[in-house]
Amino acid sequence: MKSSGNFFHLLRQAASRNYSLFFIDMFLSERTHVYIIHSKIPADSSACDKIIKDRAMIEGIFVEGLIYGIMVLGVFITFRILDFPDLTVDGSFPLGAAIMASLIISGYNVFFALAAAFLGGVAAGVVTAVIHNRLKVPNLLAGILTMTMLWSVNIRIMGNRANLPLLKNETILTDIVSWTEGIIPSDYTILVFFFLVAMAIKFSMDLFFRTDMGLTLGALGNNEQMVISQGVNINLMKAIGVGLSNGLVAVSGAFAAQYQGFADVGLGTGIVVTGLASVMIGEFIFTSNKIVVLTFRVIIGSIIYKAIMYLGRYYGYHIGLTPNDLKLLAGLLIIACLMIAQGKKRNYFRRWKNDQA
Amino acid sequence: MIRLENITKVFNQGTVNENTALRGINLRVKEGDFITIVGSNGAGKTTLFNTISGSFQPTTGDIFFNDKNVTRMPEYKRAQYLGRIFQDPLLGTASNMSLEDNMMICYKKGFKGLKISLNSKMRERFREELKALDMGLEARMEYNVQLFSGGQRQALTLLMTVLSHPDLILLDEHTAALDPKNAALILELTDKFIIDKKLTAMMITHNMSHAIKYGNRILMMHKGEIILDISGEEKKNLTVEGLVKKFYNVKHEELTNDELLMSHE
Ligand SMILES: Nc1ncnc2c1ncn2[C@@H]1O[C@H](COP(=O)(O)OP(=O)(O)O)[C@@H](O)[C@H]1O
Numbered sequence A: 001m002k003s004s005g006n007f008f009h010l011l012r013q014a015a016s017r018n019y020s021l022f023f024i025d026m027f028l029s030e031r032t033h034v035y036i037i038h039s040k041i042p043a044d045s046s047a048c049d050k051i052i053k054d055r056a057m058i059e060g061i062f063v064e065g066l067i068y069g070i071m072v073l074g075v076f077i078t079f080r081i082l083d084f085p086d087l088t089v090d091g092s093f094p095l096g097a098a099i100m101a102s103l104i105i106s107g108y109n110v111f112f113a114l115a116a117a118f119l120g121g122v123a124a125g126v127v128t129a130v131i132h133n134r135l136k137v138p139n140l141l142a143g144i145l146t147m148t149m150l151w152s153v154n155i156r157i158m159g160n161r162a163n164l165p166l167l168k169n170e171t172i173l174t175d176i177v178s179w180t181e182g183i184i185p186s187d188y189t190i191l192v193f194f195f196l197v198a199m200a201i202k203f204s205m206d207l208f209f210r211t212d213m214g215l216t217l218g219a220l221g222n223n224e225q226m227v228i229s230q231g232v233n234i235n236l237m238k239a240i241g242v243g244l245s246n247g248l249v250a251v252s253g254a255f256a257a258q259y260q261g262f263a264d265v266g267l268g269t270g271i272v273v274t275g276l277a278s279v280m281i282g283e284f285i286f287t288s289n290k291i292v293v294l295t296f297r298v299i300i301g302s303i304i305y306k307a308i309m310y311l312g313r314y315y316g317y318h319i320g321l322t323p324n325d326l327k328l329l330a331g332l333l334i335i336a337c338l339m340i341a342q343g344k345k346r347n348y349f350r351r352w353k354n355d356q357a
Numbered sequence B: 001m002i003r004l005e006n007i008t009k010v011f012n013q014g015t016v017n018e019n020t021a022l023r024g025i026n027l028r029v030k031e032g033d034f035i036t037i038v039g040s041n042g043a044g045k046t047t048l049f050n051t052i053s054g055s056f057q058p059t060t061g062d063i064f065f066n067d068k069n070v071t072r073m074p075e076y077k078r079a080q081y082l083g084r085i086f087q088d089p090l091l092g093t094a095s096n097m098s099l100e101d102n103m104m105i106c107y108k109k110g111f112k113g114l115k116i117s118l119n120s121k122m123r124e125r126f127r128e129e130l131k132a133l134d135m136g137l138e139a140r141m142e143y144n145v146q147l148f149s150g151g152q153r154q155a156l157t158l159l160m161t162v163l164s165h166p167d168l169i170l171l172d173e174h175t176a177a178l179d180p181k182n183a184a185l186i187l188e189l190t191d192k193f194i195i196d197k198k199l200t201a202m203m204i205t206h207n208m209s210h211a212i213k214y215g216n217r218i219l220m221m222h223k224g225e226i227i228l229d230i231s232g233e234e235k236k237n238l239t240v241e242g243l244v245k246k247f248y249n250v251k252h253e254e255l256t257n258d259e260l261l262m263s264h265e
């Protein structure tokens, strides 16, 4: 594939554009030559170090929390609303990134590319739902099938490459930054932009789940028989729900690709875990049955998750953790969440019993 | 209105577990009928309902709704004509959603679009309807249904079913999971709704005196067959002893089912 020199060039370019190095770091950690590059950074470019250290850390947490928050909203739909544990997302996240990057490079309008990424994600979700509905395959397996197939599809979309750099191209972000140039500093522009995007998606979702169809999707995860009894085709509903979820995940991937400046086929590894961990963290904050609160909670959860990962990565460096250990950290985080949730339930039960006595 | 012609249902056909649950059922349900169904455990009562609602297809025979053959129609499409209440109160409502959300979902049958129908006018309407239950639920419309008791949930399911005005209501021992007080309450409500709103219903019960007290027609099922079908004056004058005697005359065997005999009071 590419020489490490090329990677290093990418890195420098990213740093000079004030992009957070987090993504690149995550990305490089998937590669074997990661350590060569890592050892070079501190010696060569103190600029990179500085960026990570101050402003970029806080900014990165929020921006990435918001970008990934869109994905977590998708995961929330399948795991929590539909009760359809969907693993397609590990494939539809890089799918969104791949569609976005290759359309931008081919010179298409950036908003057209974003819409295409969304529709690509929807299609991936529908495939999973159809496999599950038609072949009566358990939803987990259906998701794994689609996810596996998407690996090849994503490489095809990127023109038989595993990675597509975007640093020389105009993206939605460079557009936005150039429009607001001189009015707001570019870092803030990006932060504000993603805040607005995440909120717009959140509020559309809130609205959707208040429609008759949205309410029915809410009931579907809880009581399929009831939904059937209302004369609703649950296969169609599942396709809509899982499609929508993966559409959001793909949009998240498309933004991630623009923010970090490349699309990569390995981008989706562990997305489900990230999404689920974020959802669970959010659930500790407050409980409610109002969709407005639930979606807000999801985004907060995503930001907190990113903060934990950032700190784990940044301070973990001093105790010998490498970026490769982050997935272990993510898994442990979920296990911790599950344990705390269980403890809570038990306490609740005990209290309830006492009340009865 | 609803017609079953020669329905049989064989489970696990061709295996050692082969089990014929329905044997040549013929039945006509007329509009306005309130049919009670009794029969020992395993007689095929639930299987009959599952076949009517389309949970599965009969092995042979045809089902007609208003002279339309619906034998191959999927369950969700048939649901447009049907209201169904199960023994388990959890099956009628979505626990993790509010009472008003549940009512909205059940308000109209069929495909749900992107309209926001749950507005203040609709809420007012639901509030009025809930008063009919006399359980104070109208003040708790934003509460999740899981906070309500089994009796309240079953009453709610009944109300929602009635409001959607189905052609036929199928009640499968819908008070059996409730305590006696709530069971009596729900049963009275059921009777009142069916008569007031001129609905057509079939109600499975294992309480013979209930089966005799309610409805205008009674069916007794035994080993996959309808062995008794009594209506009109004869139904009105029926007693538990009379029913047991009729069973004996038909089958020439003792009605040994403990449950069926014990449950009359
Ligand atoms: N889904 C099924 N698969 C296999 N056998 C079944 C199934 N449902 C019911 N049966 C069998 O059919 C017979 C009738 O059952 P059912 O209709 O539930 O009786 P009832 O409701 O009158 O007590 C029983 O022998 C039961 O074991």
Ligand SMILES: [Mg+2]
Pocket: B045, B046, B047
């Ligand atoms: Mg039964």
